Amino acid sequence: MLGWELPPHNSGGLGTACYQLCKSLSKKDLDIEFMLPYSADHGIDFMQITAAHPQGVTEVIRSGIAYDSYKYILEDGSEEYLDIYAQQQLYEHAVARLVEEKEFDIVHAHDWLTFRAALRAKEAKGCPVILHVHSVESDRAGSAGGGNPLVQEIEGMAMLAADRIIAVSQHTKNAIHRDYHIPLDKIEVVHNSIDPAAFEPLDVTNAYKYLSALKAQGYRVVTNIGRLTIQKGLPNLLQAAKLVVDKHPKTIFLIVGSGEQYYELLTLAAELGIGKNVLFTDFQRGKRLRDAYGIADLFVMPSVSEPFGMTPLEAIGYGTPAMVSYQSGVAEIISNCLKVDFWDIREMANQITAVMQSDALRDTLHANAYREFETMNWDNASHKIEALYKHHLAGVAS
Amino acid sequence: MSKAIVLYLHVHQPYRIRHYTVFDTANEHDYFDAAYEDQESNERILHKVATKSYIPTNQRLLQLLRDNPQFKLSLSITGTVIEQLERWSPEALDSFKELCATGRVEIVAETYHHSLAFFYSRAEFEMQVDMHKRKVQEVFGQTPQVFRNTELCYNNDVAFWADKAGYKGVLAEGWDPILGWRSPNFVYRPTYTNNIRLLMKNYKLSDDIAFRFGDQNWSEWPLTADKFANWLNDDQESTNFNLFMDYETFGEHQWEESGIFGFLSHLPGEWLKKEGNTFMTVSEVIDNFEAVDTVDVPNTITWADTERDLSAWLGNALQTTSIQALYDLQESIVTSGDFALIEDWRRLQTSDHFYYMCTKYFNDGDIHAYFSPYKTPYEAYINFMNAYHDLKFRLSQKGVAV
Numbered sequence: 064m065l066g067w068e069l070p071p072h073n074s075g076g077l078g079t080a081c082y083q084l085c086k087s088l089s090k091k092d093l094d095i096e097f098m099l100p101y102s103a104d105h106g107i108d109f110m111q112i113t114a115a116h117p118q119g120v121t122e123v124i125r126s127g128i129a130y131d132s133y134k135y136i137l138e139d140g141s142e143e144y145l146d147i148y149a150q151q152q153l154y155e156h157a158v159a160r161l162v163e164e165k166e167f168d169i170v171h172a173h174d175w176l177t178f179r180a181a182l183r184a185k186e187a188k189g190c191p192v193i194l195h196v197h198s199v200e201s202d203r204a205g206s207a208g209g210g211n212p213l214v215q216e217i218e219g220m221a222m223l224a225a226d227r228i229i230a231v232s233q234h235t236k237n238a239i240h241r242d243y244h245i246p247l248d249k250i251e252v253v254h255n256s257i258d259p260a261a262f263e264p265l266d267v268t269n270a271y272k273y274l275s276a277l278k279a280q281g282y283r284v285v286t287n288i289g290r291l292t293i294q295k296g297l298p299n300l301l302q303a304a305k306l307v308v309d310k311h312p313k314t315i316f317l318i319v320g321s322g323e324q325y326y327e328l329l330t331l332a333a334e335l336g337i338g339k340n341v342l343f344t345d346f347q348r349g350k351r352l353r354d355a356y357g358i359a360d361l362f363v364m365p366s367v368s369e370p371f372g373m374t375p376l377e378a379i380g381y382g383t384p385a386m387v388s389y390q391s392g393v394a395e396i397i398s399n400c401l402k403v404d405f406w407d408i409r410e411m412a413n414q415i416t417a418v419m420q421s422d423a424l425r426d427t428l429h430a431n432a433y434r435e436f437e438t439m440n441w442d443n444a445s446h447k448i449e450a451l452y453k454h455h456l457a458g459v460a461s
Numbered sequence: 462m463s464k465a466i467v468l469y470l471h472v473h474q475p476y477r478i479r480h481y482t483v484f485d486t487a488n489e490h491d492y493f494d495a496a497y498e499d500q501e502s503n504e505r506i507l508h509k510v511a512t513k514s515y516i517p518t519n520q521r522l523l524q525l526l527r528d529n530p531q532f533k534l535s536l537s538i539t540g541t542v543i544e545q546l547e548r549w550s551p552e553a554l555d556s557f558k559e560l561c562a563t564g565r566v567e568i569v570a571e572t573y574h575h576s577l578a579f580f581y582s583r584a585e586f587e588m589q590v591d592m593h594k595r596k597v598q599e600v601f602g603q604t605p606q607v608f609r610n611t612e613l614c615y616n617n618d619v620a621f622w623a624d625k626a627g628y629k630g631v632l633a634e635g636w637d638p639i640l641g642w643r644s645p646n647f648v649y650r651p652t653y654t655n656n657i658r659l660l661m662k663n664y665k666l667s668d669d670i671a672f673r674f675g676d677q678n679w680s681e682w683p684l685t686a687d688k689f690a691n692w693l694n695d696d697q698e699s700t701n702f703n704l705f706m707d708y709e710t711f712g713e714h715q716w717e718e719s720g721i722f723g724f725l726s727h728l729p730g731e732w733l734k735k736e737g738n739t740f741m742t743v744s745e746v747i748d749n750f751e752a753v754d755t756v757d758v759p760n761t762i763t764w765a766d767t768e769r770d771l772s773a774w775l776g777n778a779l780q781t782t783s784i785q786a787l788y789d790l791q792e793s794i795v796t797s798g799d800f801a802l803i804e805d806w807r808r809l810q811t812s813d814h815f816y817y818m819c820t821k822y823f824n825d826g827d828i829h830a831y832f833s834p835y836k837t838p839y840e841a842y843i844n845f846m847n848a849y850h851d852l853k854f855r856l857s858q859k860g861v862a863v
Contacts, residue, residue, distance in 0.1 A: 306484070310483050398823055398837075399820070399823065399837075399839075401837075401839055402836070402837070409482065409484060410482070412483070412484075413482035413483045413484065413843065413847075414839075414840075414843060416483045417483065417842075417843040417846060417847070420846070421782070421842075421846060423778040423779055423781075423782040423783075424779060424839065424842055424843070424846075426778060427777050427778050427779050427820065427839075428839055431820050431823065
C-alpha cells in the first residue's frame with residue numbers, strides 16, 4: 064500500500080482512514096506493507112511500515128500539516144525543505160527503487176501524492192493497481208473542475224492507467240467521472256466508516272473551561288473542526304453565524320483548525336460584528352480535540368465539496384449531533400443529522416438556531432444518530448476491498 | 462341471518478406547514494401557504510389526490526350505489542379536508558355530496574382538525590367535535606351518530622365520553638391483545654357503558670385491501686373481488702366484517718394501475734351474489750346486531766404501526782415537547798378573540814404534524830416517510846416550532862404575556 068500519512072502523524076482524515084482500513088484488512092488473509100514518505104514510529108503491529116526515502120536522504124521529518132514543507136536531512140548532514148510537489152516526485156523515485164527488491168501481488172495507493180509511485184510499481188512489476196480516491200483536486204480547490212493543473216494531470220493520467228478506482232463516496236465517484244471522464248463502471252464506491260470502539264470516553268472536566276461556564280449561563284455552542292481552507296466552506300458558516308446570533312445571542316461558534324483562511328475568517332467574523340461569538344483555537348489534537356467535540360451542542364461541517372467527512376461521525380461519537388452539507392460523502396451514510404446545501408446560508412442559520420433553541424431537538428437528533436453510529440465498522444469496507452483484490456488477481460500469473 | 466360488510470373510509474388532508482424558517486417567525490404568518498410547486502403545497506397535493514383518488518373513486522361509488530340498492534358505506538371526512546375541497550376542488554366536494562344524497566352514505570363524527578385534543582384538553586376536544594358536527598350538517602345535511610377519534614385512538618375514556626355525548630357507536634382497532642380469542646366481526650359493548658356499541662376494525666381483511674393489494678410478492682396476489690368475497694363467505698359465524706381504511710387507498714396508496722378500482726367496482730356484485738349477504742353503515746350494524754360481549758381497553762390503542770399505540774405521534778421528545786407547548790397556549794389563544802389566530806392554532810393541532818416528526822423507523826425509509834412532505838423528522842419539527850414561536854409573537858403583539 065502506498066500512503067502519505069498515518070496517525071499519530073496525520074493532518075486530517077486521510078491518515079485515519081488508511082489506518083482503520085488497514086487494521087480491518089489485516090484481520091483477513093493478507094500481508095500489507097505500507098510505504099510512507101517519512102520516517103517515524105507509529106506503534107503499529109498489524110502491518111509492515113516502510114519509509115520510502117529518496118537516495119541520499121537519511122531522514123524526512125514531516126511537519127503537522129499536509130501541505131507544509133517537509134524537512135529532508137541529507138547524508139552529508141545538510142537540511143533541505145521541499146514543497147509538496149517535489150516531495151511527491153521524491154516519493155515516486157524512492158518507491159520505484161524499493162519495489163524492485165520486493166514481492167507483492169497488488170498495489171493499492173491512497174490519493175494523488177502516491178499515484179505516480181503506484182504507476183511506477185505497475186510498470187516495474189506488471190501488477191494490478193487500485194487507486195483509492197479520498198479526495199480529488201476539485202474538492203480541495205472548492206470548485207468543480209478547478210484546482211492545480213499539475214495535480215489534475217497526475218490524477219487524470221493515473222486514473223486512466225489504473226486497473227480499478229475506489230471512491231470514498233458516491234459524491235467522489237461522480238466528481239471523478241465529471242472531472243476525468245473515467246467510466247463509472249471502473250469506479251467502486253467504498254464508504255469510509257468509523258470504529259466506535261476506538262473512542263475514548265470524555266473526561267468529566269472539559270478543557271474549554273470558559274465555554275463550560277458560558278453554557279451554565281444558557282449559552283449554546285456550535286463547533287467546526289477542520290482545515291481552514293476554501294473546501295471547508297467556513298465563510299458561509301460565519302455568514303450563517305451572524306444570522307444565528309441575531310436570533311439567539313447566546314451562541315458561541317468554536318472554530319478548531321488551521322489553514323490559509325485563518326486571517327480571512329478572523330477578519331470576516333470581526334466585520335460581521337460577531338467577534339465575541341466566534342472563537343478560533345488553532346489546530347488541536349488529543350483531549351482538546353475531543354473536548355471541542357464534546358462541548359458542542361451542534362457540530363457543523365458546511366463543506367463546499369467533501370469527499371467523505373469523518374468529523375461529523377466523530378462528533379456523534381463524542382455526544383454531539385451534526386449538521387452536514389449535502390455536498391459531502393458522509394451525508395450518504397447517515398440519516399439522523401441535519402443536512403443543508405453549503406450555499407444555503409439562511410437555511411443553515413434556520414436549522415442551527417432551531418438546535419440552539421431546543422434541547423429536545425439536540426438530544427433526539429443525537430440519540431438517533433448515536434444508534435446509527437454504534438452499528439458502524441470498517442469491516443464492510445474491508446470485505447469489499449478484499450473482493451476487489453481477488454477479482455483483480457484472478458488469472459494473473461504469479 | 463344476514464351478514465354485512467361494513468365499509469368505512471376515512472378522508473383527510475392536513476394543512477401542511479410550508480418551509481417556514483426562523484426568519485419568517487414574527488414576519489410572515491402564512492404557515493400553510495407553500496408555493497404551488499413545493500413539496501408542502503396543500504393546494505398541489507389536494508389537486509393530485511382529488512384527481513387520482515377522490516373523483517374517480519366517487520364516480521365508481523356512485524355507480525355502485527345506483528346499481529346495487531343494498532350497497533352502503535360510511536365515511537369520515539375531516540373539517541380540514543372539507544375546507545380544502547371547498548377552496549381547491551369543488552368538483553370533488555360535489556361528488557361527496559352526491560354520495561350522501563343517495564341516503565346510503567353515513568358520515569362519522571370526529572374532531573374537525575384531526576387532532577389529539579382528547580389527550581390534552583377536553584374542552585378543546587369537545588369544541589372541535591362540535592365544529593365538525595356543524596360542518597357536516599351544513600355541507601352534507603346529516604348529523605353523525607357514531608364517533609371515531611383521530612387515528613382510531615381509543616380507550617375506555619373515549620367510549621365513556623362518546624356514550625355521555627349521546628353517540629350510538631364508537632370505532633376502534635380490532636387489535637389482538639385487546640380481543641384475545643374473540644373476533645372483530647361482531648358488535649361489542651365498551652366496559653363502563655350501557656348504551657353505546659363498539660365496532661372494531663378487522664385489520665387483516667382491511668389491510669389486505671389497504672396495504673397488500675398491490676404487493677406482487679404477497680402470496681394472495683392478485684386479490685380479486687370474488688376471492689375476497691369467498692373468504693368472507695367461508696366464515697359461517699360472523700355478523701359484520703368491519704373494513705376500515707383510509708379513503709386514499711383507492712387511487713393514491715394503491716394506484717389505479719394496481720387494479721384497485723376494478724376490485725372496488727366488483728366487490729359489491731360478488732358479495733351480494735349470496736343470499737343473506739348485505740352492506741350496512743356503522744349505525745345500521747349497531748341497530749341490527751346485539752353486542753356479544755364487553756371489551757375493556759384501559760390503555761390507548763390506535764390503528765397505526767405494529768405497536769398500535771400513540772408512539773407514531775407522541776413517541777419522542779420532539780413530538781411531546783412541541784404538542785405540550787402548543788396546548789400550553791390554549792387559554793391565551795382562545796381568550797384572545799382573534800379568530801385567525803385561533804384557527805391557525807387549531808390547524809397546528811392536526812396530528813399529521815407530529816407524525817412527520819416520528820423518528821422510530823426513520824432509518825428504514827418506511828411508511829412514515831411516504832406520508833411526509835419533509836426530508837427528515839427534524840425539518841418537520843423545525844418548521845413547526847418556528848410557526849409556534851410566531852403564534853407566541855402574535856399573542857405578544859396583542860399584549861398577552863406568554
